[in-house]
Each structure stands twice: as structure tokens, then as C-alpha cells.
Amino acid sequence: MTLRTQMIPDSGVKTAVPALEPLLVEIHEEGRAGRHVRGGEEAQIPAAFARQMPLGLPELTEPQVVRHFTHLAQLNYSVDTGMYPLGSCTMKYNPKINDRVASLFADLHPKQPQSTVQGALTLLAELEVMLAKLTGMDAVTLQPAAGAQAEFTAILMFKAYHQKRGEGAKRHRVIVPDTAHGTNPASAAMCGFEVTTVKSDAHGNIDLASLKTALGDDVVGLMLTNPNTLGLFEERLREVCDAVHAVGGLVYGDGANMNALLGVARPGDLGFDCIHINVHKTFSTPHGAGGPGAGPLCVKEPLRPFLPKPWIVRDDQGRYHLDTARDDQPPAGLGDSIGRVRTFLGNFGVLVRAYTYMRTLGEEGLAEASNDAILAANYLLAQLRDSYDVAFDRPCMHEFVLSAARQKKLGVSALDIGKALIDEGFHPPTVYFPLVVPEALMIEPTETEPRETLDAFAAAMIRIAEKAKTDPASVKAAPKNAPLARLDEVHAARYPKLKWQRPT
């Protein structure tokens, strides 16, 4: 591991306070401009509507903008620069071919007549089929923009399902385990449902007894992540699903951890009524500094009628159509569908990448990916189990959760350990999630990290554990070798400064 020191090239711009890079507004000088688009002087805006307020956007030249964002980019840690073992996020390598082929579809408008976008519709239809086969489900919607929207979509469908069966009124509770991701309860709440939390048992499974007591005919369903956020496969999964079904509830599968199951097991065979997929995790689409993602939702037959419209249907000449071509009937006309959850068909640019990834790996490659991901996680776990507490000590799937409880006693927290990893040349893992593990360190290596990198990461973690004993202060002082030292988040929240001061 090597430290790089480099002067940030000097643009001569003075910043209000010491900073790595000036703000655009600090670079601004009146009269500067590029010439990307010009003209239109003949346009007339009625006085009553014309902008009176000055348009205070910064005035810059292209050379300045290019340098600014090039400098900023270089301040980021990314998958393209190093190992990014952020648990639950599957930060695997993002193949460049996926980005290139996505650009082949960039110049298509979502309102184009269907006859002019047969290539795009074919791709979407084929992707739906592949996802159904992969998950063992019967039907798929590609609309959701991310996992959370897929959850919301599914719970809306559960609601419609129960309403259709005349049980809408009585069912108002959604059950989530205490290990669930925050989006699960939040999505349930957005559908107007109460959330009942069920604790986990000693093996890191949802506690079956508590679940049964929590179940009743007022239950909409259960939202379950499998492998769960501890990286563990639910050991009594079918019993869990059966219990929910027994009271007329439905089981939602949170598929964020699908990278453990490709070709390993189909959620459709395990008792789930539906499952979403975070293609930005499992299918290698770039996370884009926070997004976009895509969250296709795969469902069993009984839920099909409630899927968002429009649906992509194939006619007997093999041409593709949107069933509610102009999607223009009053809600009733949508049949049982809950209607669209977004403006258009989905995050197409992301879905093209996912399609390309699936076709590139193929059935064998996908299975191998999950195999390698599981092996890599257990390989790391084997190296780290002595230096850190293991939350639940059994074989993990594609990720595992350590606890820094031991280090915490020495005054070193999970956060400190994460920051110390930065000084070792790694991105920290997910910390403090899942909530059930004190001082959680959630580590997901993925299948694309070379073995020597896994070994280096393990060595770094072990060095830090040692330091926590011998020199805790140095760990708490980390990072020393990052663009910035620790940031004052309390100050940020107490005195919110959410935009720059306008140029004067």
C-alpha cells in the first residue's frame, strides 16, 4: 500500500475557506461563457411571464469546468480504483462494454410509436423472461427505479390483492424482521400499513416463534431478505413462508442479496410470492455515486394481474406492443393493475446493462459468479474470525457481518475501524447495519476482487485490530491519508448549509 501525495494544480481561485477545490460560484467571473448553443434572439416572452429575477448561474468557460470536475472526480474512491467491500451493496466490477452498448439506445424517446422501438421492446421482453427464469417467478415488471420502489410497488400490489379478495379493510399490518433494511418498513408505511418488527433468533434467522405470535388475519404480509442482511440463509425459510401463507398473508422477497443465489436457488422455489432484484448490485450496473439503479419485481401468477401497466406483450408476428398502448383508460380500465409507478417504462439505460451482463455471463457464468462470491466471503471470514467477533458463527453466503464489540471495549468503534481502513487503501465496509449487531461491520467482497486483494484487505483488518490494542488513539485519529480528515457531521446537521452563497 502506497501513499500518493500530489499538489492539486493551482487555478489561482481564492476560496472563502481553505478547500480542496473551489466551488463553481467561486470560479465564476462575469462575462465568461462558452458557446455550446447560441441564438434564438427573436423569441418573445410575454412581459407578464418573463423572468424578472436575475438568473444567477455561474459564468464559466469550458476549460475551467473540465478542470473543476476532473479534480473532483479524482477525490473519489470508486470500484474503478479499488476494493469497495460495502456490505449489502455488491460493489462488483462494472464492465465497460455495458456502458458502451447502452449508448446505442440513448437517442430514443419514450413516447416513440411502438413500431419505431421494436429493438428496445424486444430487449425488455427478453429481460423479463430471463429474470423470471432466474428467480423462478411467473411475471415481471421492469418499472421500479430501485429496490425501494420495487418494495413500494409490491406492497401496493399486496394491498390490491387483498382488496380484490375483500380483505382490504382487515389487513393493515406488515411484518419485518429486526434485521430488515430501512427501506422495508418505510415502504410498508408509505402504503399506509403498520409495521410489526419481529426479532431474530440465536442463529441469525427470523425467530419463528415470535413470527407466529405476530401473525394473524390482519397481516398483509412479511418482507423478508434472503440471504438476510447478516449474510445468512434463512434456515427454516419454508416454515416461515408457510406460516405467513397460513394466515392469508403474502411473502415479499427483498432480493438485494441475490448475488448469493444466481443458479444456487430460485426464490420462487423457496416460498416467496415475489422478489425484487437490485440490478445495480447483482447485475453489475454502475452505482453512479448513489444511483441510478433499477429494481425489477418478479411475481408469482396470483399477483400478475396487479402488476403496474403498461405491460409488454408479444403478438403472433413476434412484434412487441404495450398492452394499454396509450394507457389512457380511467383507472378501472387498467383492470386490476395498480397503474404506473413511474413516468415511463423503467430505467432503460440500466436495464440494457443488466441484460448485457446476463447474456455475457450466461447460465454457467452467473452460477459461477455466486459461487465465487460465496467462496470469497467465507475465505475472508476465515481470516478475520480470530481478530473480530463474528455476529453469528456459521457459514455465510456472499457477505458476512463482524462485530467490533471487542474493539469497542478498547475505545475503538466500528466507525474508527472503517476510517482506519481508508489509511490502509481500502473503502470501509458498511457500518452499524444491520442494527441487531452491535458495532456491525458488514463486509461483501464480491466475486471480482482478486485473491491477493482479499488477502491484503484481511491483513489490513488484522493490523487494525492489533492497533486497537496497542495504539487505539492512532485508529481514532484516522484517516490521516485521505483528501480530508474526519468531517464534522454534527455541525452540518445543526447549521444546515445546503447551497452556496449567490455571487455578488
Added chain:
Amino acid sequence: MTLRTQMIPDSGVKTAVPALEPLLVEIHEEGRAGRHVRGGEEAQIPAAFARQMPLGLPELTEPQVVRHFTHLAQLNYSVDTGMYPLGSCTMKYNPKINDRVASLFADLHPKQPQSTVQGALTLLAELEVMLAKLTGMDAVTLQPAAGAQAEFTAILMFKAYHQKRGEGAKRHRVIVPDTAHGTNPASAAMCGFEVTTVKSDAHGNIDLASLKTALGDDVVGLMLTNPNTLGLFEERLREVCDAVHAVGGLVYGDGANMNALLGVARPGDLGFDCIHINVHKTFSTPHGAGGPGAGPLCVKEPLRPFLPKPWIVRDDQGRYHLDTARDDQPPAGLGDSIGRVRTFLGNFGVLVRAYTYMRTLGEEGLAEASNDAILAANYLLAQLRDSYDVAFDRPCMHEFVLSAARQKKLGVSALDIGKALIDEGFHPPTVYFPLVVPEALMIEPTETEPRETLDAFAAAMIRIAEKAKTDPASVKAAPKNAPLARLDEVHAARYPKLKWQRPT
């Protein structure tokens, strides 16, 4: 100016010696591979020709290759990251639109029938016309790959010109001033000519008296850079050209400094018989870490017959052709042309960028560019003249040359000052060129650097001049804040290690 410290993300690869980044061969592991292209197993190679030697290329995966070259890229200083005042190289901003439009022509093979490349031929023909107008010349070849090849091309044409006039035998000397760039004498020598060097006078012009004594009927011609490499416009240029013409010699214009003359003066009006243009300098095409460039050569009518073939000609239906369509006659059939100096028509991808740049700026924009470049250089000179010796103290054109002679007395060389600039966040200027100026610092700011950046650069230069007095040791120890400290170039030359050791 801010220092950035950053851990280079740890790939866990062990390097033979401490290094910023491993070599590909150190990352290699047997059995690693991507799957970009596969198949062809049925191909048969006759045993007598088949490769017996192992093919020792490193085996890597795409994720590893992407990280490797991303790390390497970040170690570079570039125009996209900061001011790059490398004298004589015109490191101006490289517009991104030029790169994008160049890709529109990427999938054209140079041997395609002319009817299938009319767009490309049109662009080249229009570029020739624009360059002729800009330089005040009559004909243009776009073949030369760079300035040096344009020089070689031109001197070959001079040779053919004199031979044609029966003077080939007697003319064997090419005159170059002592300020000339190294490529000038080298190009003359490649044409089998002797080189006579003429010194400069007290005003930084070529010494007219010495030139006249050097002239004779054995002279092929003079190679003259204007503005010269001191950044000065030759004050008695026409007398100089007349003197050369008087003995039957020709005057070659080295146009590397054309960024001072756009719309300011046409070499064709000043007495030159031809001039080359470094489009990678004047016309903003990216320097590509050392290349490619392009060196169009613009000539007066008398030299036209000797231009490299094929020529692009326009027929009366406005279609473009290559005159020697298949260029297939024996040399004689080329007429007086010296023949092709490269495999195909030129560095087309670079020429597209130059064309785009010229059309974007247009006549006014080009003139404004030179104006701003000249102003920026004089603005910097005004700020630095007290802290450094000025080689020749008169208004400069687009660049100027300082001497660190004063600092040298304190033990601080031009090289030291350059390295100290790295610690100030700037790329050093050209040093030790031109040779006539002791401890030369050749500074070319270009028109695209914002004024605040010029001010910051001046301030840094002045700080360094101060330090040379107060703390010379610290200047000699620079750079401290670069990826590497000074490199041992003597060791590299004495014990040449020009490739890695093969994996074993």
C-alpha cells in the same frame, strides 16, 4: 494551492521494489483472462511457421486492467488538470467536441474507394483551403504526421526543386539559426545536407551580417522559426528572406509558433516559401502524452509540383478524387512530386479536430486567440521581469524566455526552479531551450488560462525566486509534493532497463 494526500487503493500485489503502481507483469497470474474475443480453434498454422516460443504476455482480468491504468492516469499532470506552460508546445485547452466529432470518422478504412469517403475527402480539401488562406500560401499537403516530418518533407522538396533547376549537385548546405529547434538541423541532415549554424544578434534576431557571410550559391535554404524560439518576431525578416532568395536559396518557415500569428500576419506575406503548422499546438488537438500530432505543410506556387502525392482534387461535379487514384505509376509517373512521406493521407483523426477547431473559432475567433495569447505572455513577462533575467528585453509574442542565470549564481538552476513549480501546483515550463539562453525558462501561457491562474503562476515564480535567495536548499530538494521525488536519470542511461523481466 492545496496538497492532496491519498492512499493508492491496495490491490495486494507485491512489487519487486517499492513502487507507486505494480507492473502488469507483477499483476499477472497464470489462468486469468477476460473474454473479449474467443474461438477460431479450427485455424491451422503450418508446423514450419507456428510459434514455438511461449507467448509471454501477462494474463489479467478486465477489472485489474481498468484499475491499473486508472491509477496510472491519475499520476499524470495534464492540461485537463492544470496550467501547463511548456514553451514552444502551446498547451492550450483541448475542446472535447473535437474528440467527439473525430469518432464519427473512426470506422473508415484508408483504402476505401473514393466514392465511399466523399465526406472525409471534402473535409480534407476544405482544411487545405483554410490553411492556405491562414498562412498566405498557395498549396498544402496534409500528409506529415508532425512538425519534424513536415520539415523533412519540405527539405526533400527543396532538394527536388534545386535538382529540377539543375542545381542539385552544387547546393548542399542548409542554414539554421542557433535558436533553432533540434528537429531543424536533424531534418536537414536526414536529407543529406550539411548544416551551417548562424548566431543570433543582441536583439534576439538572427544575425543578418553573419547570415550574409554564410550565404552562397551552395545554399539549399534557410530554416527559420518566426516568432523565433525566444518568442520574438524577427525584426528584419524580409531582409533575411531577400538575402536567402538573392543566392537562389529557399526559406523554410517553422510554424511551431503559429499561435502568435493567427490573423496577425501571414507567413506568405513575410517572405517565406513554405511553412508548416503543428496542429497539435496551434489548433488545440490533444498532445496525447507525446503524440499524435499533424504537420500540414503550406507552400508557395513554385513548390507545388514537388508536394507529396496523392493530391486531393475536385472535379467539376464537386466530387473529390485522389489525382494518382491508385498512385501506381513508377516514381517518374509521380511527376515532380517527391512521393508519399507516409502510408496514407495523414493523421486524419488529428486533422478532423483541427478542422473543427478552426470552424468553431472562425476568422474572428482565431485572431482573438492569438491576441489573447500575446497579451497573456506579455502580462506574465511584466510580472516576472524583476525577479528573473529577461533574455532579450523587448515585447514578446505568445511566449517568452527567462534566464535563471541570477539564481544559478545562488546555486539554483532552471531545472530546480521547474521542480519547485511542481510543489506550487504547476507544470514546469520548457527548460534549457533555446540553447542560446543560459538556464533558459521558456514560458508559454496560451490564451486559455484564466487571468487568476496567470497571477497564481507569477506569484509562484516570484516566491521561488525569493526562496532561491533565502533557502536555496529547499528549492534544490523539490519536488516534495509530487508522486515521486527527482528521478535518477543518469542511472537509467548508464544501466538501461528498457523492458520488464518476463514472468517466470
Added chain:
Amino acid sequence: MNNNPYSSHTEADRAAMLERVGIKSVDELLTAIPKDALRPKLGLPAGMSELEIQSHLESLASKNRTAGSGPFFLGGPVQRRYIPAAVPVLALRGEFLTAYTPYQPEVSQGTLQSIFEYQSLMCELLAMDVANSSMYEGGSAVAEAAFMAVRVTGRKRVVMASEVYFEFRRTVRTYARGPDLEIVEVATRDLASAAEGAACLIVQHPDAFGGLVDVRRIADAAHAAGALCIQVTEPHANALLEPPGALGVDIVVGEGQPLGIPMSFGGPYLGVLACRNALVRQMPGRVVGETHDARGMRGFVNTLQTREQHIRREKATSNICTNEAIAAITAAIYLALMGPEGLSAAARLGVAKAHALAHRLGALPGCSVSTDGEFFDRFALRVPRLAAGPEGSGYAMRNALLVDNVLVEATAAHYGDRDDLIIQCTEMTTDAEMDSLVAAIESIAASVRETVTAR
């Protein structure tokens, strides 16, 4: 043998790793999985090389008609706009594209400052106090704004103008099924008088037909009734029109795609959401704030996170997690490059071309501009009846134009029983395209008149 070209594990690696774990095969780790469900055959196609997948996708792409390849007048929330070459060069750099949510600010300042600048630029453009760091896209952003109003006012009725984009209204209706909101749609002109008891009035300006709306009047009515005013807007329009912040608007939402983001057949896009300071604690989504590091250097962090799902869970202001950050960064780069003059020029060109085109089309027999009042860079056109039935005019004309490879939108039944065309112009609209449209409509209409007179 590697079936996954992106895996870095050789057989030797795998063997060594299995040994370190102390197992012979990965299956020993999968004991929790029901045997009958383990390692199913999926029936997916076999893998491909990069060359093979590239040509496969090229052949799929060749079955599409790209916007640029013929006369094109589709628009609305998604617009064909000029994207400066520097935008993708910067936004698609691997350090931005392959990073995730900046949970670790010390190594994510590139993302954080870029998003902070996006927030600041949007506030300048819209004259609002706060912009979040992105919603999924326009439609869900409108819905989340409505949810915000419901939380703020404690009321469950959402009143929405029927001149709001159809797709947005439909998305709001879907979202409304969650908290069982009452959705009321009325014509923009009746919006002000429907404020009583509403959580919010949702107005679009410029509206779906390009119409310019007196938003101030609607905002005042909303406030008088204790409701919030939500404006659906379009980025470029704000360069020329008085911005929401000056019109009394409480929450601004819209589709940010026109800010340098490709149309990509529906996404990924950029959901814009901005509001007044007073509402910030009810705002959904992430927001970046300025602070300093331990050494006193300026730095940026995700802040006000107590609104978010990972902390508040079922009490969060929204369930959004992964958002459209790279689109927000792209928009920041776009606005930085275009500047106030470039953005205004692009907007002006759309307006100028739309009005020139409306003038020509309105002069054709049987055609008339049907946007009521002034319009911006888009207008509705009433066209002659080509066939019987409720869709014999606009929709029939849209289909007839498609045969000529001219793409325009029909209002169809998206906007009540209206059967017109909607025609969008931007800086990309060429004279040749406009000539084709005018000529095509003229000849189609003419041929029909003939058949009619022929009888």
C-alpha cells in the same frame, strides 16, 4: 475454465480458498438450502464474448428508429436537447460512475461537492431555498411532493390540474393508493377555486400543451385555503420565465432529463424536487450540506439524515435509498458548461421555433393552435378530421404522419376527450424537420379533402 469473464479467480485461487475455508466444495456452505431447491437448471442462454454481445446489441439497436434520424417533434417531460461533448466525458469518469452513495465523506468529496453544486444550481434556477439531491424521475417526484404536502397539512385531498402531464398524473394516482389519498383533477383555470380542504394544488407551468399559467394566482388561493402550492416545471423554461420561488410556490418538482441527460427510452432520469426552508424537515431524499474537517478544511456530507429510511425506518419522509445521483452530477456539469446565456439560448431557440412553426401550421386549412393563451416551446394543434370516431383527428393524423416517418404526439384520450397533436420544439429542431412536418400535414389533410369532395 472461467465462465465469468469478470471473475479474477483461477482454479488455483479457488482451490487455495477452499482449503483456507477448510472445505472441498462450496456446496458444503449451502446446507441451509433445501436440497430440492439447490442448483436448479435455469434455462438461460449460454455466455458470449464481448465481440458477440456487442454485435447482438447492435442488431437490436438497428431495429429502432432513433430520434435524430428523421423529423421529430416529441417532447413533454423528456426532450431532445443538445448535450455538450464535455458533459459525458466528465460525468462518465469511472471515479464518479463506479462509486456509490457517499457514506464515507473523506473519500467521496468528488461526489459530495458535485451534488452540493447541483443543489445550489437548481436553487438559483428555481429561486428556491433547498433542492434535494434527486428523486427517481418527474412522475414520482410529483407524487412525493404531494405526500410532503399531506404530511405538512394533515389533509388527504390532492387537487391536480388536468393540464399536468398525463404520465405524471397517472403516477400520482398510483402512489395515492398507498396512503389512500383523494385525488381531484380539475382544469387549470378552476384550480384556484378548488383549494378548499386540499393539502395542495398541483399546477404545471408551462403546462402539457406549452401553455403559460398565472401561477401566482393559484399559489395565493392555495395559501388562503391553508394548502401548499406545488408547481411542476421544466428546467429550461426557468431561464426565461419568472421562477417558482418568485411566484409563491412552496414545492417545485419536475423532470430534470433535459439538463444533459440522454432520453434513453425512459430512463435513468432526474427527479427534481425543491422547496422552501420551512418544509425541509418534511423533504424526501438525500441532501448534501457543507461543513469542515478536523483540520478546518471545507468539506461536504450527506446531512439531515434523520428524515431518511436508514435511520427513521417506518417514520421516514420517504423510502428512497438509491437515487439518481449521477444524473444530478450530470445536470450540474451541464449547467456549469451552458451558463446563464447558453441555457437561455437553448430555451429561446425552442420558443422561437415553436412560434414560427405554430404560425405556419395554424395557417393550414382546418388547422389551428389549440393551446389556450400564450404558449412556450410546445403547443397543441387542432387538425382536420381524417376519420370517424373520437380519435379521427389528432390520433389519426399522428398515425398518418408516422407513415411519413414524422414523429409527433397525439393527445389521444390522455387529456380528456381532446384529440389534437402536441408539437415540441427545442434547439435541436431543424428547419428541414419543420418543413417536412408542414408539408406532410398539408398533403395528408389535402388528400382527405379530396376524398371528401370526391363523394
Added chain:
Amino acid sequence: MNNNPYSSHTEADRAAMLERVGIKSVDELLTAIPKDALRPKLGLPAGMSELEIQSHLESLASKNRTAGSGPFFLGGPVQRRYIPAAVPVLALRGEFLTAYTPYQPEVSQGTLQSIFEYQSLMCELLAMDVANSSMYEGGSAVAEAAFMAVRVTGRKRVVMASEVYFEFRRTVRTYARGPDLEIVEVATRDLASAAEGAACLIVQHPDAFGGLVDVRRIADAAHAAGALCIQVTEPHANALLEPPGALGVDIVVGEGQPLGIPMSFGGPYLGVLACRNALVRQMPGRVVGETHDARGMRGFVNTLQTREQHIRREKATSNICTNEAIAAITAAIYLALMGPEGLSAAARLGVAKAHALAHRLGALPGCSVSTDGEFFDRFALRVPRLAAGPEGSGYAMRNALLVDNVLVEATAAHYGDRDDLIIQCTEMTTDAEMDSLVAAIESIAASVRETVTAR
């Protein structure tokens, strides 16, 4: 007013700068320029916006027929090859693309290490001791290699096989006019016997017709006569064929474009030049070497510069300064991604397709493969006479195929009076393209036979 969109100077800046310099106008700085020559009107067109120039160049590009848009069999030194998506993503990063010659190694290690790796990879591929960091392109690289041999041997005769690419031979002839070298062209088969008194024998393997040559024999003959052996090669061929270093070759040259570099209608390309250690001091061009910095860290620098023009001036081994560095970096990235297996696969596919195609074409009436001996991924095809005259066969067929939008090369008079076709295959050649070629030649030939028999 800014006429140059890339200038960062506002009027205010200019005023301030003029004042600091102490002048009213830049013209005060231009007193050395003859008045009558100052500020001429150039007659160049006015400037454009980025949108305008983009559409102007799109319209120019639309007047070309791209290689990928139909059956395509052109090749030779420039080949249509698959370029992995990661290649441009990495090679076109601004930090590589907008840097210049690494004069300052402390801030140029990205460039220097990448080029060092290029040199190493080429040495592995060619089995040579040293590769320089690039020449302009293939043709001038051959000429510079000949110059090298002349310097080493002190002889002025260059003997070149007539199966070397026409364009390369022609370029060598042009360069030879400088030092007045004697150029002799003989058939490859006669090369060995022409070694007497020669500075070098230049052989191409595989040759212009794809023919495989016994290079060892020629190298031995050259050495026996005190001459050097220069082999013109192609990158991919070396994955499958015994490399020059194993054949006794002294200098290897060739066109490096097939290593991930676009065809771009002629350039920029990559001139490959590699040689034995003993010749390194006579090698033209830049070369990067490994060393260490003051702190003992590994680092790379341009080295052996005493060969170069900026130091030796008229005594330099070449005048080359700006070279094709980014192409060398691109080639390094390409080779790193393809690896030994990927490179071999690409080469194998070309070979396999060429042989399959030759088999089919050779079976057509009046057609026969005319490469003598074994061929690699390219072959010459003799075709039926379609017209009278010296170009009635191959060249006439090439023109007839062009009408069918099928692109092939004709030997025309480039290779003596030979009048055949040259057909190149690579991994990009599709079955559909091959079918079209076979069908087209068949029907063209048939139609002619009819007209003949008709008489």
C-alpha cells in the same frame, strides 16, 4: 464579446492585463511586424456554436460509407479489428490524452510506466530486446529502419521484397531521396540472393498477399553478406507465428494500428520498431527506461536521449519529436485486456475465416487463390477477366463489387502487372459478409460468361 469560446479572458480581464503591461492595445506589441502585413483579412468562415459544428460534421460523416455498414474485406496494414470497450475508456482519459511528452517524470509517471509497459509487451510479442516508444506509422517506420541499417553497415543499398506493402515501399523510396540511397526491389524468393553489398534485406511476413515466408533463410543470407535483416510484420500474426526474434531478424517494423486503434481513414496510427540490443544506440525515437527516485521508489524516465534531435541535433538518429505516444498506450491497454489467449483467438478467427473463404472462392469458375504457398489471414484471388486491358480482371471485379456495396482491394498495378484481388479477414468478418462476397463474385462472373457465350 468573445469570439473564441475557449478563451477565459473577459473584456475586464483584457483591460486589466493591458494596463499591467502598460499599453492601450496589443498592436503596440507588434511593431516588429511590417505594417503592410499586419492583421490581414483571411477570408475564413465565421465561427460556429458547438451545436452547429456538431451537426455540420455529422452531415459530412453521413457522406461516408463506414466499414461496418456492409460487406468489407479491405485490410493489409490497417485492419478492422474488435476494440474492447475498456480500451477507449482508459486511453482517452484526459490525464493521458492532454499531457505531452513526459519531460518532467515526477508528474508524468502515468505516461512513462504505460509506455514502458508497451515496450515490454511488444518485446514479448516479437521476441526482441528493445522496442522504441513509437514511430509515426508503418511506412515511415520501415524507412527509419532502413536508415538504421545504413548507419550500422555504412552501405547505401537497400534491398526490399516486392511483396512488401506497396504504400510502405513507396514511403521508403521517398525517404531514400534524402540520403540518396539505392533502392532495389526483388521478389521475396530472390531476396536472399540479392544480399551482396546491401545494408539490409527487407522482407514482409506475412506478406502483402498473406503469404508465409521462410524469414530465417533470408536472415541467414543477410548476415552472411554483412547486411541486416528487417522484417515487416503484423501484430496479431505474432500470436500464432514464430516471432522475428526467433528467426534471426535484426530489426522488426510494422503498423501497430490493429492493436486497438481505430482505422480513422489513415491515422493517427502506431509505427512499431523493435531491434536487438546491439543496435539500440542507432535506434530512432524515444525510449523509456526504469530507474528510481531520490526516495528509492521505482520510477520511469525517457532515456538514451543522446540519440535524439533535441540533444544531438544534426547528428541525431532521427528528427522525430512528437510521436504517437497515445497509440502506444492504447496498444498496451489492448494487449493487457486481450491477453495471450484473446490475442490468439482474434488471430485464429482471421486465419480460419480466410481459409474457409478461400476454399469457397477458389471453387468458383475462373477463380483461384493466387498467393503462392501458405497464407495467413489474407489471400490473393485471381478472378475471371471482365474487360480488356491490364486491369480487366481484379480491378474490374473490384469496381463491379463496389456497385454491390462490397469492398475489396485490387492489386491493380501496385504489385507489378498482377491484376488480382486481395481479401482480408479478421475476427470482425461475418458469415453474412462472406456469403455476400461469394454470391457477388459468382453472379458477376456468371453474367460475363453469358455475354461471352452470347456472342
